[in-house]
Amino acid sequence: MNIKVLFFASCRDLIGTGEREMTLPDGATITALISKLASEQARFTDMAPSLMVSVNQAYVERDAVLQDGDEVAFIPPVSGG
Amino acid sequence: MADDVYKIQEKKITPDALYNAVLADSDGAVTTFAGVVRDNTKGRGTSYLVYDAYRDMAKKKMREIGDEIKEKWEVDCVGILHRVGRLEIGEISVLIAISSPHRKASLEACHYAIDRLKQTVPIWKKEVWTDGGEAWIEGDPSALASR
Numbered sequence: 001m002n003i004k005v006l007f008f009a010s011c012r013d014l015i016g017t018g019e020r021e022m023t024l025p026d027g028a029t030i031t032a033l034i035s036k037l038a039s040e041q042a043r044f045t046d047m048a049p050s051l052m053v054s055v056n057q058a059y060v061e062r063d064a065v066l067q068d069g070d071e072v073a074f075i076p077p078v079s080g081g
Numbered sequence: 082m083a084d085d086v087y088k089i090q091e092k093k094i095t096p097d098a099l100y101n102a103v104l105a106d107s108d109g110a111v112t113t114f115a116g117v118v119r120d121n122t123k124g125r126g127t128s129y130l131v132y133d134a135y136r137d138m139a140k141k142k143m144r145e146i147g148d149e150i151k152e153k154w155e156v157d158c159v160g161i162l163h164r165v166g167r168l169e170i171g172e173i174s175v176l177i178a179i180s181s182p183h184r185k186a187s188l189e190a191c192h193y194a195i196d197r198l199k200q201t202v203p204i205w206k207k208e209v210w211t212d213g214g215e216a217w218i219e220g221d222p223s224a225l226a227s228r
Binding site for chain 2: 006008009010012013050054057073075076077078079080081
């Protein structure tokens with residue numbers, strides 16, 4: 001399946017882009033996506049525990065199962081206002 | 082009854098930007114809160130700020146805050162504007178305006194709105210300091226537990 005992955009603020013700086021198209025095996029979870037990103041960028045492993053994750057603009061837990069076409073975002077602790 | 086307003090914008094926010102939008106003849110109060118760019122963080126001089134947002138989700142989360150408010154208080158209309166891009170000292174980063182028939186509801190709801198915004202809305206602030214340093218500011222991660 002193909003998904004769109006968005007990165008913001010410090011996470012965007014670490015990954016080096018704000019948006020990526022990624023391919024994952026069917027049934028993959030957020031945890032699997034994090035592992036894949038960490039295998040490409042080791043420092044993502046350190047950052048990941050502090051990140052919230054959304055799928056299609058709703059916050060989800062790490063065991064959420066992804067679907068083809070999902071929009072996933074990695075969300076550092078927010079600091080708006 | 083006026084329409085609720087939830088917007089993310091590059092354009093400068095004026096203090097009265099939401100006032101007329103939230104006000105109806107049946108209202109007896111409008112509470113407005115403006116978050117403003119301060120010239121220092123704990124004494125370290127700030128040159129300017131840059132705000133980034135996950136725009137579509139930020140608007141959705143702001144609307145959810147408005148919906149929560151309407152469940153908790155008898156308010157008429159909720160408006161929330163948040164700015165993105167580069168902001169100079171003294172400019173408004175966030176503006177909230179809430180109208181209600183009676184003052185207590187909009188006063189309490191406005192306080193709730195800014196606290197919730199800082200917990201759940203995907204917006205980030207980068208501080209650029211006068212000494213040349215800069216960093217993305219991260220909020221309290223535990224706040225997201227109450228998303």
